[in-house]
Amino acid sequence: MKVIIIDDESAMHLIMTRMLGKLPDLEVAGCFSDTASASRFIAQHEVHIAFVDISMPQESGMQFAERMAMNHPDLYIIFVTSHKDYALDAFELSALDYIVKPVSLERIEKAVTRAKAVHQFNRTSVVEPAANSVQIYTLGGLEVRTSAGSVRWISRKSSELFGFLLLHRRRIVTRARIIHEVFADTSTKNAETYLNTSIYQLRKALDPHGLKSIIQSDADGYGMNLDKATIDHLEFEDRLKKLEVIEAANLPFALDTEKMYVGDLFGEKGFGWALHEVERLSVLYNAFVKKVGNALLEQTKVEKAILLLNKLFHRNELDEETVMLLLRAYAAKKDRISFTKLYRGYTKALRLDLGIAPSKELEELYERLRSSFRIG
Incomplete structure (x- = not known):
């Protein structure tokens, strides 16, 4: 690039x-x-x-x-x-x-x-969507891409409305609910007009891509029909179902799947109505990365495990399970400095932020792994 x-x-x-x-x-x-x-x-x-x-x-x-x-x-x-x-x-x-x-x-x-x-860049070329295909990226942001390029949102609310209808695709959502969820920061008097304007802007933005008709409506509300679109967070979840058990044979596929999660749902846009779904996907990702990290350690791919687990650690520095995996990784690498720094930093954060001590399980793991340095 x-x-x-x-x-x-x-x-x-x-x-x-x-x-x-x-x-x-x-x-x-x-x-x-x-x-x-x-x-x-x-x-x-x-x-x-x-x-x-x-x-x-x-x-x-x-x-x-x-x-x-x-x-x-x-x-x-x-x-x-x-x-x-x-x-x-x-x-x-x-x-x-x-x-x-x-x-x-x-x-x-x-x-x-x-x-x-x-x-979808690789080292030699740009992979463009096939004609008539629709690719929607929701992890880390919100982008709709077709063979004509990326949809250019006319306003912030029109893109937010697209995201809302996307999560409720294949069904009509009442105008009252859309106003309550998406236009909660707008006075009741103006919300109806604001919704109509945003629907118009959304259809206008989608029109150059041949997608105007995906926004459907009836007397009660609006919906979205996107049966043929590729949606990254749905593809991510489908892949997770195929990766219930991670072993040497499917480890490359698991690592490729992890790369799909470039950020939480809708990134930094902060849609209040999406918080539950943001958290659900985040929990799935966190659990998945721990499984991948454990599989990497079992395959003695220690460096890759450390890189991946540190990525997870920075998402939540108080997650004990991630710390335990990282301690195992540093011990396997014989990296005493990083091993000690991680444990001391974590226990200090627990005391300062939560007022608690590390669990007995973590203390026992730390002592057991620390002894391996002395043996080595």
Whole structure:
């Protein structure tokens, strides 16, 4: 994937280039201090992702993103900014991600991982959807992609309405319930009008992709018919059913499945009505990763186990089962420093955050594994 960096601070060029250089399959094609020179470069070269600062001279990052959406719809924007206040506006422009400075390698990697999954890039080419196919990405964000490109949402509420109807596909949801769930922050007097406007905007956004008719309605409410679409979180769940037992034969398939989960359902959009489903899928993912981590340890693939389990640990640093698996992994690697640091950090966090001590099971595991260092 070819990446450019647009920031008026030259120090950020160096910081971002170094971080991106640590990630596989990426090429930093250029660094620019203004959007005009970046635009000229994009017009003449293949670029997949632009990391863009919002506060820029002459033309802001927001204005640049809006212009790119019209002229280069396949360029995906990841905002890197010191300002938290622009997040909603950024996602209305269909930004792929929004990172607040100071940046970290972990946060950059998360954004790049999502980009790879959403656009299905591999090392040699871009895999485009087949004609008439519909691919919907809900893990880590919300994107609808067809052979015509990505759907460009006209407003934040129209994309939210799409997500709501997607989770309730194949049935009509009453207007009253949609207003209660999706437009709860709107006065009752204006909610009906706001719903009508959002339905119009949603159909208008879907029309260029031949999808206008998937939004169905009757006198009572609205629904969505998407029988032929590929939806990533449904595919993820289907794969989990095939991976009840993880062993050497299906371990590559399990690792490939884990990569699908590039973020929680709808990412950082924070739809209140989706919280139950977000949590359900998160629980499934967490349990699955523990199974994969355990299988990797059994196959003595210790380095891969550590990388995967650390990813899970950063999601919830107080999860004891994840800590126990990581302790086993560090012991297998004979990494005494990481082993000790993890246990001490975890027990300290338990005392400070929850006011409790580690379980007897964890203490016994720690002592047993610690003795293996002395034996070794």
